[in-house]
Amino acid sequence: MPSLDDLLTAAVSGVGGSTRPGQVEMAQAVEHAARAEEHLLVQAGTGTGKSLAYLVPAVAHAQRTGRPVVVATATLALQSQIVDRDMPRVADALEPLLRRRPTYGLVKGRRNYLCAHKLEGGFPDEDEGLFEVGEADAAAGRIGQEVLRLREWADETESGDRDELVPGVSERAWRQVSVSADECFGSRCPLVEECFVERSRTAAKEVDVVVTNHSFMAIDAFEPRAMLPEHDLLVVDEAHELVDRVTSTITDELTVAQVRAAGTRAGRMVETTDGLEDAAATLEAVLTDAPEGRLRSGLPDSLALALERLRDVARGMLTELKPEKGAETDGSRQVATAAVTELFDVAARILEQRELDVVWVSQDPRRGAVLRVAPMSVAMLVRDRVFGAPAAGEGSDDSTPRDRTVVLTSATLELGGTFDAVAGTLGLRGDGSPSWTGLDVGSPFDYPSQAIAYVAQHLPAPGRDGLAPQTLDEIEALVRAAGGRALGLFSSRRAAQQAAEEMRERLGDDHPVLCQGDDQIGTLVRQFAREPGTVLFGTLTLWQGVDVPGSSCQLVLIDRIPFPRPDDPLASARTEAIKAMGGNGFMAVSATHAALRLAQGAGRLVRRSDDRGVVAFLDSRMMTARYAGFLQRSLPPFWPTTDRDLVLGALARLDETAPDPLPVGDPARRGLTGAVEPVASTGSDGAEHPRPVAGSPPAGKGARTAVTGGEGWSEQDDEELRDGVALGLDVPALAEQLDRPDEAVAARLTGLGLRP
Structure with missing residues (x-):
């Protein structure tokens, strides 16, 4: 079998790049972890090429052992990237070396597939009188027409996968042809041999790489009946989101309705x-x-x-x-x-x-x-069920351990300079915790020479009454010096809208100001990326998802330290519990949460090796508070300063010498043949930037522009709504997750048929 270095070189060449030290180091660490059966936490900064750094050793492991490797991600965008872009290219590049084409597949929840038994009338109608065979005509309205179309599609589809139905249908119509896991008959179903779900899972047992999401992986770990194929290597990407996703998975709720x-x-x-x-x-x-x-x-x-x-x-x-x-x-x-x-x-x-x-x-x-109930901490559950999960396969029980190696990776796993905070939330600290290794492979970027971290120490500490006049003055000065080119990340929608309205008045036509909610996120970010004099303000979605390399983004503004809300039930409970045990609840919960968000937000600035700019923190507590050092150590190692004049001068020089913005493609679309039209561009660092924002419709889902309740919605937004509803989240929880007003979320749910 070819060496890992040869395989990685071939795969990276297949995407038009060359291997980088951090990428090679990470790939070797993943391979070692799999062979040594030792859990691994690996932080890989932006530009490392971490997806190839774990996919190549995953393929090699599957080739060597004959067992699939499971890759779990937090977002639909990354799942689509792996299945539609990364793995096809890896397979093309490695086939000549392995003398066989690596295989891969996507495993989803049962609700994502047609139910053959329900199509045959084996279940009651979700809506009385709607699902009579042959009667879904114009008189039944739009939903009835959608159901008729679904029945016709069911006779043609080979997969039964909802994502292959283009254009899609409303959730209300889809419920007529699908069932939940609890409603499914399982092996007792008279049509089990024709079941799309069982066929997809049987096929997944034969592939090298199985891609799924955090929630499905958690359900597989917590439920007695395994839903993923038997495997001994699990890779969790976007691992900084794992605890929240697991918590959502095992949160229960009760309503009168x-x-x-x-x-x-x-x-x-x-x-x-x-x-x-x-x-x-x-x-x-x-x-x-x-x-x-x-x-x-x-x-x-x-x-x-x-x-x-x-x-x-x-x-x-x-x-x-x-x-x-x-x-x-x-x-x-x-x-x-x-x-x-x-x-x-x-x-x-x-x-x-x-x-x-x-x-x-x-x-x-x-x-x-x-009425909701959720575990205050999932650390022990994750320790026992993810790092020490039950054996896979039919007939497994809780008494049989599975020897599974887990690799967790993200650009933000080290907080405060160590893995301790994240490891603690995953149950990897304390007596009885499994052994693991932490590795930071760094980033190919020269952060100190590429970016400045500026703290506006002269500003008053943020209050509860909106942005202070001095803060608005600071935003104006920074944006003018930068010639626009500014991404504003705010801790609340109210603050983002206040800043947008004020800057529109002050900046006039010189620098157009876009604000989250004006249109769908993908549209706003593409406009921001194409027009370098433009300013974009937003909240949580932009903190974590924006990828705008080049001269269009040379200033990132962060209005305040993003602590969790004081009335958050789980955060407050965790804080009190840690304090009662003699620990520092604030540092363990609030400061850790803030450090993660700050690292994600600051990471929006440098996306390529030739990016330059400033991250401006408009919260003086970043310098004066007792926890300031912890937050600072969680950021990329930018060059730090509190010198306002120096920063304004640097931004002005960057604006004067800025090159033209990089080309920005429209979202990838999948045609009826299944072919994907890629929109990826390759930067000078060899890293790809396939779309300007994670909120853009993922490859294979097509683009849909919708404005409902004053909010712009992409297909990915709609998918996240569907996922949230499937998890039992209510409107406030969905609104918080998507960082949108309750009334806008409720209106969009109604438009999608997710609420009767």
């Missing part, structure tokens, strides 16, 4: 649902008067009684729903059983008041009060 919907599903198969309706009414009365926020002193008696009533009624109803001995469970009974089981499980979990669980109430403008 959910209780009543379960009663409707079960109504035809039980003697009466009056008990469930009474339980819903009792719960509604309690939650209506409940204040928002965390239940700090345990469950109030009224809520505990309401949940006990719901649990007991659900238990009795589950007994009624059991089919008679020897009878087969039909689709209607399966769906009803899944809905009632969820009520029982959530009510029982909240009543159990587990030591680590946090319970809180939030108000959804459309769904009313939502």
Whole structure:
């Protein structure tokens, strides 16, 4: 078999570049970890080429062992990049050396596929009267037409994969032809041999690299029945997001509407649902008067009684729903059983008041009060189930350990100069933790000579009443000196909009100011990248997703240290728990959260080896606070200063000598033949920049421009909404995740048919 160096050289040459020291070091470390069966945390800065640095040794490992390697990412954009761009090129480059073409596949949740049994009428209609065969005509409206189109497509598709349906359909229509994991019959299904999901997972057992997402990987680790093929090497990219994704996966919620919907599903198969309706009414009365926020002193008696009533009624109803001995469970009974089981499980979990669980109430403008429960920390769960997961394959149980090596990688794993903070959240510290190695392969960029980190120490500390006049003056001075070319990252939508409105008045036509919400993110970023005098302001999406190399972005503004909200239920619970154990809760939770976000935000500036510019922190606490050193050590090693005149002069010189902006392509589109039109450009560092923002529609999904509720939405935004709904997130949680107003998210959900 060819050496790893030969394979990596061939793969990198296949994408038009050359290997870099950090890339080679990372690839060798991944290969060593796999052979030594030792977990690895590897920080790889922007421009390293880390996807090839783990994909090549992954292919080599699969070739050597005959077992697939699983790659889990946080975002749809990176999954698409790997499947549509990276792996095809790796396969082309390595085929002559390996004398076989490396194979790969994408594994998704059950809801992403057609259900053959449901298509045959094996399940009840989601909407009464909508899914009668042959009757989905114009009289049934838009949803009915979509269902008719889905039935026609079902006769043609070989994969049943929703992403291959172009154009797509609403979530409401898709529910007519798909089922959730809980509703699925599994091996008992009469059409299991024709099941698209089972076929896709069977095929995944035969490939070298299986690509999935963090949430699906977590479900595979936590559920008794394995959904991913048996493997002994797991690579987690975007690993800084893993804890949040795992937390979302195992967060449960309960609403009054959910209780009543379960009663409707079960109504035809039980003697009466009056008990469930009474339980819903009792719960509604309690939650209506409940204040928002965390239940700090345990469950109030009224809520505990309401949940006990719901649990007991659900238990009795589950007994009624059991089919008679020897009878087969039909689709209607399966769906009803899944809905009632969820009520029982959530009510029982909240009543159990587990030591680590946090319970809180939030108000959804459309769904009313939502009762949620989530673990305060997932560190031990991740330690036990991800780093020491159960054996894969049918019939596995919790008692059989799987010897699996885990490689976690990201551009931001070292916070405060060490891996300790991130390792602690993953359960890799303390007694009984598995052994692991941390490696920082650096970046090919010369940060001290390419960028300045400027702290505006003379500004007042940020307050709660919006941006101070002095801060607005500072923004204007910096933007004018830079000749536009500025990306403003703000900790709240209100601050971004305030700055945008003020700068539009002050800058006039000299420098157009774009603000998140004016249009879909991808459109805004492409305009920003193409027009170097333009300014773009935004919030969380821009902090983590923008990739605008070249002269269009020579100034990144960060308005304040991005601490979590003081009323965040999980953050506050974690802080208090660590403090009670004698630790520093602020540093372990709030400062760590802020350090990660700052590192992500500051990383927007230098994307290529010839990029130059300034990251300006408009929060004097970056110099004066006791935790300032920790935050500073979490940033790329830019040249630091507090000298305002020096920075203004540097920005002006950069503006005067700035080259033309780099060409910016439109989003990649997949034609009906499945061919992808790439829009990637290769920088002088050999690193590719396939699209200007992660919020752009990923390759293979096409572009859709929609403005709903005053907000611009891309296809990826819509996919993230669907994913969030599938995870049970309500409107406020989705709004926070996407950093958009609640009312805009609610309007878009309605437009997509995700809310009735």
